[in-house]
Amino acid sequence: MNKRNEVAIDLPSLQNISLEEEARDVATLPPVDGGRDAWLALAGAFTLEALVWGFPYCYGLFRTYYSMHEPFASQPAGIAAISTTATAIMFISAPLVALFVQRYPRLRRTSSLLGLVVTVASLLAASFCNSTAGLLATQGVLFAVGGLFLYFPAMYVIDEWFVARKGLAFGIVWTGTGASGVVVPWLLQWLLSDYGFRTALRVWAVVVAILALPSIWALKNRLPVSHSARGTLRRVDWTFLTAAPFWLFQFGNVTMSLAYFLPSLWIPSFSRDMGMPSFSGPLAICLINVAACAGYILQGQLVDRYHVTTAIFVSVAGSVISIFLFWGFATSQPMLYIFALIWGLTGGGFTANWAGCASALKTSSNSLDTSMVISLMCVGKGIGSVVTGPISEQLLQVGPWRGAPFAYGSQYGALIVFTGATAMLGGTACLGRVLKLL
Numbered sequence: 001m002n003k004r005n006e007v008a009i010d011l012p013s014l015q016n017i018s019l020e021e022e023a024r025d026v027a028t029l030p031p032v033d034g035g036r037d038a039w040l041a042l043a044g045a046f047t048l049e050a051l052v053w054g055f056p057y058c059y060g061l062f063r064t065y066y067s068m069h070e071p072f073a074s075q076p077a078g079i080a081a082i083s084t085t086a087t088a089i090m091f092i093s094a095p096l097v098a099l100f101v102q103r104y105p106r107l108r109r110t111s112s113l114l115g116l117v118v119t120v121a122s123l124l125a126a127s128f129c130n131s132t133a134g135l136l137a138t139q140g141v142l143f144a145v146g147g148l149f150l151y152f153p154a155m156y157v158i159d160e161w162f163v164a165r166k167g168l169a170f171g172i173v174w175t176g177t178g179a180s181g182v183v184v185p186w187l188l189q190w191l192l193s194d195y196g197f198r199t200a201l202r203v204w205a206v207v208v209a210i211l212a213l214p215s216i217w218a219l220k221n222r223l224p225v226s227h228s229a230r231g232t233l234r235r236v237d238w239t240f241l242t243a244a245p246f247w248l249f250q251f252g253n254v255t256m257s258l259a260y261f262l263p264s265l266w267i268p269s270f271s272r273d274m275g276m277p278s279f280s281g282p283l284a285i286c287l288i289n290v291a292a293c294a295g296y297i298l299q300g301q302l303v304d305r306y307h308v309t310t311a312i313f314v315s316v317a318g319s320v321i322s323i324f325l326f327w328g329f330a331t332s333q334p335m336l337y338i339f340a341l342i343w344g345l346t347g348g349g350f351t352a353n354w355a356g357c358a359s360a361l362k363t364s365s366n367s368l369d370t371s372m373v374i375s376l377m378c379v380g381k382g383i384g385s386v387v388t389g390p391i392s393e394q395l396l397q398v399g400p401w402r403g404a405p406f407a408y409g410s411q412y413g414a415l416i417v418f419t420g421a422t423a424m425l426g427g428t429a430c431l432g433r434v435l436k437l438l
Contacts, residue, residue: 029222029223030222032160032161032162032163032164032222033161033162033163033164033165037161037220037222038161038162038222040218040220041154041157041158041161041218041219041220042158042161042162042169042172042173043215043218044154044157044214044215044216044217044218044219045154045155045157045158045173045176045215045219046172046173046175046176046179047176047211047212047215048112048150048151048154048176048212048215048216049151049154049173049174049175049176049177049180050176050177050179050180050184051150051176051180051207051208051211051212051215052090052119052147052150052151053090053147053151053176053177053180054176054177054179054180054181054184055143055180055184055204056083056086056087056090056143056144057177057180057181057264058180058181058184058185058188059082059083059086060083060268061185061188061189061192062082062083062139062188062192062197062200063079063080063082063083065192065197066079066132066135066197067079069196069197071130071131072131072132072135075131075132076132077132078132078133078135078136079132079135080389081136081140082132082135082136082139082140083140084385084386084389085136085140085141085144086139086140086141086143086144086147087144087382087385088144088382088385088386089140089141089144089145089148090144090147090148090378090382091378091379091381091382091383091385092378092379092382092383093144093145093148094148094152094374094375094376094378094379094382095372095375095376095378095379097111097148097149097152097375098152098155098369098371098372098374098375099372099375101152101153101156101371102156102369102371102372105156105221108153108156108157108219108221109153109216109219111149111150111152111153112149112150112151112153112154112212112216112219113216114149115146115147115148115149115150115151116146116150116208116209116212116213116216117146118142118145118146118149118150119143119146119147119150119208119212120146120205120208120209121142121146122138122139122142122143122145122146123138123139123143123201123202123204123205123208124201124202124205125138125142126138126139126143126201127197127198127199127201127202127205128198139201150212150216152371152375153219154173154219155370155371155374155375156371157219157220157221157222158170158173159370159371160221160222160223161222164304165304166303166304166355166359166370167299167300167301167302167303167304167311167352167355167356167359168297168300168301168303168304169300169355170300170352170354170355170374171296171297171298171299171300171301171303171349171352171355172296172297172300174296174349174351174352175292175293175296175297177289177292178289178290178291178292178293178295178296178344178348179289179293181285181286181288181289181292182286182289182290182293185282185286188200188204191203237368237369239368240361240368240373243361244432244437245360245361245429245432245437245438246357246361246373246376248428248429248431248432248437248438249308249357249360249361249377249429250376250377250380251425251428252312252425252426252427252428252429253354253357253377253380253381253426254380254381254383254384255422255423255425255426255428256316256319256347256350256384256422256423256425256426257380257381257382257383257384257385257388258384258387258388258391258418258422259319259323259347259384259418259419259420259422259423259426260347260348260350260381260384260388261384261385261388261389262388262392262415262418262419263288263327263339263340263343263347263419264285264288265388265389265392266392266412266415267281267284267285267288267336267340268281268282268284268285269281270330270407270412271284271336273410273411273412274330274331274407274410276332276333276336277333280333280336283337284336284337284339284340285340287337287340287341287344288340288341288343288344288348289344289348290344291340291341291342291343291344291345291348292344292345292348292349294344294345294349295315295344295345295346295347295348295349295350295352296348296349296351296352297349297352298345298349298352299311299314299315299349299350299352299353300352300355302314302356303352303353303355303356303359304356307356307360307433307438308353308356308357308359308360308429309360309429309430309432309433309438311352311353311356312350312353312426312427312429312430313427313430314346315346315347315349315350315353315426316346316350316423316424316426316427316430317346317427318342318343318345318346318347319343319346319347319350319423319426320420320423320424321342322338322339322342322343322346322347323339323343323416323419323420323423324416324420326338326339326342326343327339327343327407327416327419328406328407328408328413328416328417328420329405329406329407330406330407331406331407347423350426351377351381354373354374354377355370355374357373357377357429358370358373358374360438361373391418392415392418395414395415395418396411396412396414396415398411398413398414399411400413401413401414
């Protein structure tokens, strides 16, 4: 009888110890939305964003180099696919990597370190390639795989450190792409012109290694891994996929992504064909990237203060005005530059709304994972990155619109209208809000 009582007393005591440990972990958590570790994590995520996503967006420089220099000029098939392959893999495979990182939170830093090794190895391997197929496998596929595992753990860390200022935090992180687009093209252009692609890739590999290592160190988890989660898989809440709000957000995201890539893709050739100086195209792209940095932060602040549909409306309205009013009438440099600034500030910062979409979806599911929603939004943007190239090429085949004024009368008229129309559809969630579906 006494032995049975002793056992009954000992078992609850072990449970109490576990509960006390978890309570102590919660009591010692650092505050959110500020503090040294939070800002270090934000700086680290910003740097990884610039390194991983900024490089593929500068691929136009490599495409020009490869198409004009041997041993690649004689095998041009596939050169254009290197960048689109990388971005497509990174966008569309994002949910798989996000699922892995979400289920195994203890492996976040390990994942980033392994991703860094693969990313650096891909760049070094590409520098030794003598065929387009080799570049596609290394600079395209391998870089994308390494970049995903290097980058995506940062999304979960930022989600833990920022709550009330989550939109602003993610907006700052995503300015990394815009900041990279302002600085990196000039560095790569100089390296390619003076030293060739092999040196350019090796230098970038060194830059990635030097900057990514301290960034990974800065990405410190705020929440401890619960004792109950050790050695087990964390449950993923997929219920938001059955609700109308997610699909309204995703439809608008996909259609806006169809518009998102077109200005950066065609502005250089547009400015040349409109008789503008050779520097006008690169300068307009630079202005888009500079304005996008401010756009990410502006959209992030709007998301934190208002319902996400308000931020989406501001982004879509500004985008549509910039396209139809300024790009459509851009027969001179000033109009082109005004378009670049407004487009970058509004359409360029549209991605910052993703955190707000996740917050809106959490009203129906408190256990929803913000980074998982962002990864699915990446898939939507990936669809845009894959199909905009072929669609835009077909639109340019339409030819000039007879009798249409300004840029609408050029061969880019159909392209401009398509860009404006798809940007307008990016506001589908605003209509859902009016119809009380959100």
